[in-house]
Amino acid sequence: MKNLLLLLPLYARRKSGLLLALFCALATVAAGVGLLGVSGWFLTGAALAGAGGMFNLFAPSALVRGLSFLRIVSRYADRVVGHSATLRLLADLRGVVFAALIRLTPRQLARYRSGDLVARMTGDVDALDTVFLFVLAPLATAILAGAVLTAVLGLWVPAAALVFALALLAACVAVPLWLLRAARKPGAAAQESAAELRAATLDAVDGHADMVAMHAQAETLAHFERLCEASALARRSQARVAVRGQWFLQIAAGIAVLALLWFGLATHEAGRIEGPVLAGLLLAVIGIFEVAGPIMRGASRMGSAISAAGRIREVTQCGPDMQDPAAPLALPDNGALELERVRFAYPARTSGESPLVLDDISLRVEPGERVAILGASGAGKSTLLHLLLRLEDPQGGRVLFGGRDARDCAQADWHRRIALLSQDAPLFLGTLRTNLLIGDPEAGDADLWRVLEAAKLGDFVRGLPDGLDTWAGETGSQLSAGQARRLCLARALLAPAAIIVLDEPTAGLDAAAEAAFFADLENAVRGRTVVLATHAVLPDAAVHRRVELRGGRLYDLSSQPAILA
Numbered sequence: 209m210k211n212l213l214l215l216l217p218l219y220a221r222r223k224s225g226l227l228l229a230l231f232c233a234l235a236t237v238a239a240g241v242g243l244l245g246v247s248g249w250f251l252t253g254a255a256l257a258g259a260g261g262m263f264n265l266f267a268p269s270a271l272v273r274g275l276s277f278l279r280i281v282s283r284y285a286d287r288v289v290g291h292s293a294t295l296r297l298l299a300d301l302r303g304v305v306f307a308a309l310i311r312l313t314p315r316q317l318a319r320y321r322s323g324d325l326v327a328r329m330t331g332d333v334d335a336l337d338t339v340f341l342f343v344l345a346p347l348a349t350a351i352l353a354g355a356v357l358t359a360v361l362g363l364w365v366p367a368a369a370l371v372f373a374l375a376l377l378a379a380c381v382a383v384p385l386w387l388l389r390a391a392r393k394p395g396a397a398a399q400e401s402a403a404e405l406r407a408a409t410l411d412a413v414d415g416h417a418d419m420v421a422m423h424a425q426a427e428t429l430a431h432f433e434r435l436c437e438a439s440a441l442a443r444r445s446q447a448r449v450a451v452r453g454q455w456f457l458q459i460a461a462g463i464a465v466l467a468l469l470w471f472g473l474a475t476h477e478a479g480r481i482e483g484p485v486l487a488g489l490l491l492a493v494i495g496i497f498e499v500a501g502p503i504m505r506g507a508s509r510m511g512s513a514i515s516a517a518g519r520i521r522e523v524t525q526c527g528p529d530m531q532d533p534a535a536p537l538a539l540p541d542n543g544a545l546e547l548e549r550v551r552f553a554y555p556a557r558t559s560g561e562s563p564l565v566l567d568d569i570s571l572r573v574e575p576g577e578r579v580a581i582l583g584a585s586g587a588g589k590s591t592l593l594h595l596l597l598r599l600e601d602p603q604g605g606r607v608l609f610g611g612r613d614a615r616d617c618a619q620a621d622w623h624r625r626i627a628l629l630s631q632d633a634p635l636f637l638g639t640l641r642t643n644l645l646i647g648d649p650e651a652g653d654a655d656l657w658r659v660l661e662a663a664k665l666g667d668f669v670r671g672l673p674d675g676l677d678t679w680a681g682e683t684g685s686q687l688s689a690g691q692a693r694r695l696c697l698a699r700a701l702l703a704p705a706a707i708i709v710l711d712e713p714t715a716g717l718d719a720a721a722e723a724a725f726f727a728d729l730e731n732a733v734r735g736r737t738v739v740l741a742t743h744a745v746l747p748d749a750a751v752h753r754r755v756e757l758r759g760g761r762l763y764d765l766s767s768q769p770a771i772l773a
């Protein structure tokens with residue numbers, strides 16, 4: 209339950225909208241219960257008048273018309289205001305989750321499947337609409353309206369008022385609390401299976417071509433059907449809990465009505481209550497139990513809401529695992545980039561030590577120098593580049609820029625000095641232009657064309673009907689994988705950083721384009737420092753120095769076999 213506390217600050221921020229929604233809900237219930245009560249009074253009074261009794265028809269008929277109108281208006285306002293307040297809350301919460309997600313470091317994010325993160329942002333956030341719409345608002349209105357009706361009943365039939373109050377409390381509080389316990393497991397299962405379904409859908413869309421090529425549709429479909437079955441099973445259990453709630457609700461309402469009839473008729477016989485008033489009170493009692501209907505539905509869904517809140521809280525509570533120092537050191541605009549006796553191993557997945565990927569390595573790259581890191585697949589090239597970017601921290605040794613330890617500086621400052629083209633750099637939804645401008649939002653068209661030429665993509669973009677305004681990204685992309693890669697390369701080259709770190713910059717380029725890119729590298733980076741990891745054969749002038757990673761150690765290929773340490 210404490211997971212739901214994450215909603216408190218959001219409720220506080222939207223309190224005026226929520227209070228208005230509560231007021232509208234209360235007005236709707238009051239008008240509805242009042243309408244039933246007055247109608248009962250009116251009809252019974254009218255019947256008795258027809259049978260020879262005296263009854264003033266004017267006041268009740270005016271009340272019926274007034275309450276009917278009020279009920280229509282307040283019900284409409286209740287729906288509009290209640291849903292609008294809830295949707296705003298959910299939008300706020302989505303913002304909070306997204307802000308928490310982008311604060312995390314890449315290695316923290318890597319623990320989640322992308323489909324699971326999408327599920328947390330969408331399905332889990334949506335599941336929390338239950339809390340206000342189906343639990344808090346109806347509960348508050350039932351208790352307030354119930355208190356008023358108890359007081360009214362107490363004036364005429366005190367014993368029935370007591371039974372009514374107890375029955376209403378049982379229906380609105382005790383039974384929902386009991387249902388909530390019963391709904392916890394199926395709710396969590398429903399939420400988990402909904403997240404699994406989203407993740408499986410994204411996986412199937414992402415890997416569709418490979419799935420078709422490997423004739424794996426049948427297995428994928430079977431897996432999906434298993435998930436659907438699990439989801440349906442969990443939802444059936446939730447529905448059963450809600451049905452159980454409705455039974456108890458009817459029983460509680462029946463007890464309250466019987467008590468009112470029992471004690472009310474005795475009071476009527478004693479001449480202390482008129483027949484029309486008793487009939488009106490009876491209908492009002494029946495009407496108020498209708499408010500508890502949504503609470504039963506809400507209680508049966510609270511298991512999902514609690515589980516969703518837990519999944520969201522896991523993300524919002526976990527701060528970034530790399531913090532800036534309290535007083536970060538200022539970084540110079542330029543300077544040498546150094547690894548000093550660096551040791552690094554990824555965290556062990558099982559018990560025991562994980563092997564060192566980088567074992568006591570040192571490297572100094574002077575301003576303006578271009579250094580290539582070579583090495584077999586899995587040798588640790590990308591890991592080394594990630595340490596330079598401070599996407600990981602070493603377990604031993606230091607990473608320095610201009611003599612300043614990365615851990616003593618603000619991460620944002622560090623990332624302004626060093627730009628990265630990662631191995632799996634993505635295209636974002638948008639045009640070629642918006643994708644490039646991520647590298648430097650201030651860049652003009654001339655700069656964009658310059659880096660496109662450098663990435664050997666200029667001719668292609670010039671040939672597109674919409675040029676720089678061509679749509680790129682997931683849907684409707686007109687780019688091949690190699691062209692998309694070159695666009696990411698152009699984006700990295702555009703960044704105004706002093707150092708450019710390129711991980712496999714020519715992956716996806718044909719041999720001629722690759723050779724042309726490396727031959728022109730000095731020009732493309734305009735004399736800036738470059739550290740690149742590659743499997744390509746480099747032309748002589750492409751870099752000043754080549755080093756090779758082997759067995760966790762770094763070897764300078766220009767002065768082999770010396771180890772850089």
Ligand SMILES: Nc1ncnc2c1ncn2[C@@H]1O[C@H](COP(=O)(O)OP(=O)(O)OP(=O)(O)O)[C@@H](O)[C@H]1O
Nearest residue numbers: 554555565583584585586587588589590591592631
């Ligand atoms: N996130 C990770 N968690 C655990 N181990 C990892 C992780 N990333 C890489 N490794 C391991 O670290 C080692 C070095 O990987 P790295 O990606 O740095 O190699 P690489 O030289 O860039 O390879 P390639 O040329 O294939 O890209 C590999 O053995 C790999 O299995």
